[in-house]
Every structure is written in C-alpha cells, then in structure tokens.
Amino acid sequence: MNPYTNYDEISREKWQNLYKSSIAPLTSEELESIRSLNDEISLQDVQDVYLPLVHLLRLYKKNLEDMSFSKGLFLQKIVKTPPLIIGISGSVAVGKSTTARLVQLLLSRAFKKLTVELVTTDGFLYPNQVLSDQNLLDRKGFPESYDMERLLNFLYQIKNGEDCEIPIYSHEVYDIVPNQMQQIVNPDILIVEGINVLQSPESQMLYFSDFYDFSIYVDADEKLIEQWFLERFDSLLNLAQQDPSNFYHQFTKMPKNEVMGIARKTWAEVNQVNLHQYIEPTKTRAEIILHKTDNHHIDKIYLKKF
Numbered sequence: 001m002n003p004y005t006n007y008d009e010i011s012r013e014k015w016q017n018l019y020k021s022s023i024a025p026l027t028s029e030e031l032e033s034i035r036s037l038n039d040e041i042s043l044q045d046v047q048d049v050y051l052p053l054v055h056l057l058r059l060y061k062k063n064l065e066d067m068s069f070s071k072g073l074f075l076q077k078i079v080k081t082p083p084l085i086i087g088i089s090g091s092v093a094v095g096k097s098t099t100a101r102l103v104q105l106l107l108s109r110a111f112k113k114l115t116v117e118l119v120t121t122d123g124f125l126y127p128n129q130v131l132s133d134q135n136l137l138d139r140k141g142f143p144e145s146y147d148m149e150r151l152l153n154f155l156y157q158i159k160n161g162e163d164c165e166i167p168i169y170s171h172e173v174y175d176i177v178p179n180q181m182q183q184i185v186n187p188d189i190l191i192v193e194g195i196n197v198l199q200s201p202e203s204q205m206l207y208f209s210d211f212y213d214f215s216i217y218v219d220a221d222e223k224l225i226e227q228w229f230l231e232r233f234d235s236l237l238n239l240a241q242q243d244p245s246n247f248y249h250q251f252t253k254m255p256k257n258e259v260m261g262i263a264r265k266t267w268a269e270v271n272q273v274n275l276h277q278y279i280e281p282t283k284t285r286a287e288i289i290l291h292k293t294d295n296h297h298i299d300k301i302y303l304k305k306f
C-alpha cells in the first residue's frame with residue numbers, strides 16, 4: 001500500500017497560497033531574529049511554508065480550546081484548556097531543532113500573550129556513564145538509550161498543568177550537562193523535538209500520541225541527510241578548535257580526512273541504522289510531513305486526511 005494513502009500531497013506552490021492573504025509580512029526585527037537563529041534559513045521558506053503552517057496550528061489550538069469548553073459544558077464544571085503539545089520528529093541532522101526553533105519563534109509572534117516552550121528529547125538520554133555501564137554508548141539515539149518512561153511522565157505532567165524541570169543535553173559536551181535543568185513553567189504551547197517523538201514505549205498504559213495535538217515529521221532523501229550530518233560535524237569541529245572541554249576538540253588534532261571518515265562511519269553504523277529501524281517507521285504517525293530537497297528547500301507537504 002502507498003505509505004501516503006492517508007495524506008493529501010500538497011505542492012509547495014499550492015501550500016504557499018493557502019491563507020496567504022491573512023498573514024502579515026515579517027517585520028525587519030522578526031527577520032533579524034530568524035537570521036540569528038540560523039543564518040542559512042531561507043526567508044522564502046519562512047514566508048511560503050512556515051507562515052501557512054503556523055496558521056494551520058492556530059486551527060488546532062482553537063479546536064483544543066473549543067473541545068475543552070464543550071467538555072466543561074457537558075461536565076458542568078470549568079475545564080481548563082491543557083497546553084497544546086506539538087511533536088517534531090525525523091532523522092538525526094534532518095533539521096528538527098532548526099524547524100522547532102523557527103516554529104517556536106513564529107508561534108510566539110502569532111500568540112503574543114502566550115508562552116511557547118521548546119524541549120528536546122535529547123535531555124531524556126541516559127548520561128554517558130550510565131550508557132557506558134550498560135554497554136550502550138554505541139547505541140546513543142536508539143530507544144534503549146532514552147529514559148522513555150521519564151519522557152512520558154513529563155508529557156503527562158505538562159498536560160496536567162504541572163510545572164516541570166528536565167535534564168539538558170549538550171551536543172558540544174556530547175553528554176547530559178551535570179547539575180543543570182531546564183525549567184518548564186506553565187506553557188500554553190509546548191514543542192517537543194527529537195528522533196523518538198513518535199515512538200511508543202513498550203508496555204505502558206499511555207502512548208506519546210495521547211499527548212500530541214499536532215505532529216510534524218521532517219523528511220528528506222537519506223543522501224542529503226548524511227551530507228547535512230557531515231556538514232554539521234564539520235561546523236562542530238570548527239567550534240571546538242579552541243575549546244578543550246568540547247567533545248569534538250579531540251578530533252581537531254587529527255588529519256581532516258581521518259576525522260571525516262569517523263563521521264561517515266558514525267552515520268552509516270549508528271544514525272542511518274537508527275533511521276531505518278526506528279525513526280522512519282514512525283513517519284506516517286505524523287499529522288504533517290515536511291519534505292526537503294537540496295539546501296533544506298521544502299518542496300512538498302503531506303497533510304493527514306484523517
């Protein structure tokens with residue numbers, strides 16, 4: 001069966017004309033904050049793809065509010081609207097965190113009075129010491145390397161209106177940062193980004209899908225994702241040049257072709273295997289699939305029919 005049977009395939013040209021007229025153009029201040037987020041992001045993509053996406057998200061938010069109101073009428077009590085939770089998934093290095101930060105910025109613009117928080121599921125990875133004790137260091141990113149139960153509890157607490165604190169993962173340290181936590185206080189919208197966002201923990205009463213009001217899968221051809229992984233690896237090396245505390249510093253002392261060989265091997269033996277076995281199979285759980293081509297250009301959008 002065609003994996004996209006349950007989706008409307010929408011070309012970029014068609015998508016960019018949906019709701020266009022109702023969206024105010026970005027101010028120079030907003031453009032500046034997008035550039036400071038990642039100066040490679042195409043502003044045309046923001047205008048054509050992300051603004052209509054934010055407009056769609058408005059509908060989901062409204063729907064959640066209406067449902068809470070109607071439930072309250074039925075139950076004859078006040079039912080507070082729970083936070084809207086948006087999941088963003090896809091391969092390592094496909095651009096999830098960049099997409100997530102952009103969506104956060106645009107949602108904060110669209111809902112000026114609301115708090116829009118962003119968390120990454122990297123924070124739920126077990127620390128390197130724990131992974132090493134269990135011989136799982138080479139399995140970083142695979143389901144067993146995450147404390148999935150803690151992630152599930154976190155989502156439950158947020159939906160339940162509780163404030164939370166969660167661990168922080170650093171790509172530069174390549175580990176959980178000790179003694180630092182991210183505080184999540186009273187969010188109206190929470191974006192959860194990570195490779196495992198659409199996976200289901202085994203033997204649990206609740207599933208992640210119980211918590212997401214909207215989900216996005218960022219997709220691209222594997223060869224391109226590998227290229228983006230290698231480019232990011234290279235920028236991490238540049239950043240690490242003068243910083244011995246950076247995990248990538250050790251690689252800056254080695255010949256470049258040898259280091260890039262290590263990066264290619266990491267892609268082929270870890271991240272690509274993970275993509276095939278655990279990440280890509282969750283693609284069609286997403287409400288929307290953003291398909292990218294060269295230079296992260298979005299050419300197609302798939303929106304779930306039902």
Ligand SMILES: Nc1ncnc2c1ncn2[C@@H]1O[C@H](COP(=O)(O)OP(=O)(O)O)[C@@H](O)[C@H]1O
Pocket residue numbers: 038040041042090091092093094095096097098099228229231232235295296
């Ligand atoms: N829209 C985009 N335009 C240009 N470069 C991007 C875009 N999205 C991601 N990138 C680049 O691709 C690489 C991977 O992106 P990142 O957001 O870190 O991926 P992920 O969170 O999926 O691992 C980074 O080097 C990032 O700068």
Ligand SMILES: CC(C)(COP(=O)(O)O)[C@@H](O)C(=O)NCCC(=O)O
Pocket residue numbers: 091092093096097122140141142194195266270271
């Ligand atoms: C921490 C990660 C699992 C998550 O990846 P992300 O989507 O944040 O890029 C990944 O970056 C990772 O470290 N994978 C293990 C192999 C490696 O790339 O070193």
